[in-house]
Amino acid sequence: MRLREVLYDQVMRLREVLYDQVMRLREVLYDQVMRLREDLHDQVMRLREVLYDQVMRLREDLHDQVMRLREVLYDQVMRLREDLHDQVMPLRED
Incomplete structure (x- = not known):
C-alpha cells in the first residue's frame, strides 16, 4: 500500500511539473x-505604403501620358484642319 501512495505522489508531482x-x-x-x-x-502596413506610392506614381505617369497624347492629337487635328482649309480655299476662288 505504501508503494502505491509513493507512486501516486510521484505521479501527481510529475503532473504538476508537466x-x-x-x-x-x-x-x-x-x-x-x-x-x-x-x-x-x-x-503589411509598409507594403501598403509602398504600393500606394507606386500606384500614385503610375497614376501621375498615366495622366502625363494622356496629356501629351491629347496635345499630339490636338496638333494633328489642327494641321488637318489647316490642310483642309488650304485645299478648300482654292476651290472657293474658282
Whole structure:
C-alpha cells in the first residue's frame, strides 16, 4: 500500500511539473505569436505604403501620358484642319 501512495505522489508531482511546463510554454508561444503578428502587421502596413506610392506614381505617369497624347492629337487635328482649309480655299476662288 505504501508503494502505491509513493507512486501516486510521484505521479501527481510529475503532473504538476508537466502542467507548469505546459503553461510556461503556452505563455512563451503566445508571446512569440503576438510578436510575429505585430511584425506581420508592420510589414503589411509598409507594403501598403509602398504600393500606394507606386500606384500614385503610375497614376501621375498615366495622366502625363494622356496629356501629351491629347496635345499630339490636338496638333494633328489642327494641321488637318489647316490642310483642309488650304485645299478648300482654292476651290472657293474658282
